[in-house]
Amino acid sequence: MRVKIGYLLFFLIPVLAACSAGPSASDAIEAYLSALVEGDQLQALNNSCVDWESQAKAEAASFEAVEARLEGVSCSLVEGGENEGVVECAGSILATYGAEVQELKLQGRSYIVTFEAGDWRMCGYQ
Numbered sequence: 001m002r003v004k005i006g007y008l009l010f011f012l013i014p015v016l017a018a019c020s021a022g023p024s025a026s027d028a029i030e031a032y033l034s035a036l037v038e039g040d041q042l043q044a045l046n047n048s049c050v051d052w053e054s055q056a057k058a059e060a061a062s063f064e065a066v067e068a069r070l071e072g073v074s075c076s077l078v079e080g081g082e083n084e085g086v087v088e089c090a091g092s093i094l095a096t097y098g099a100e101v102q103e104l105k106l107q108g109r110s111y112i113v114t115f116e117a118g119d120w121r122m123c124g125y126q
Contacts, residue, residue, distance in 0.1 A: 026087050052122055069094040086112060
């Protein structure tokens with residue numbers, strides 16, 4: 001019986017560890033974009049690496065005066081290693097100011113992500 005439990009734990013622990021892993025690199029960028037359109041500086045900071053925090057605060061502040069939303073956003077890791085990578089996204093940000101709606105396409109911009117403090121975080125553009 002002990003042998004069976006040992007084998008079970010040997011196979012179960014890696015599965016549980018994978019389940020408890022934090023958001024992926026692409027999830028981190030989607031969370032960052034969501035924080036931006038909500039004008040949520042705190043969440044933008046929480047989803048940013050230390051080197052990007054001042055820029056994240058400025059980007060989130062730029063959306064405070066407009067009504068914005070994400071449309072059709074999906075992101076994926078296109079290159080990367082253990083601690084850094086590049087994410088590209090499809091979709092757009094729709095920003096409304098008064099009666100004018102401006103579409104900001106996300107294609108064509110590559111997001112740099114770094115693994116910092118146990119999570120993937122936005123850390124600039126390429």
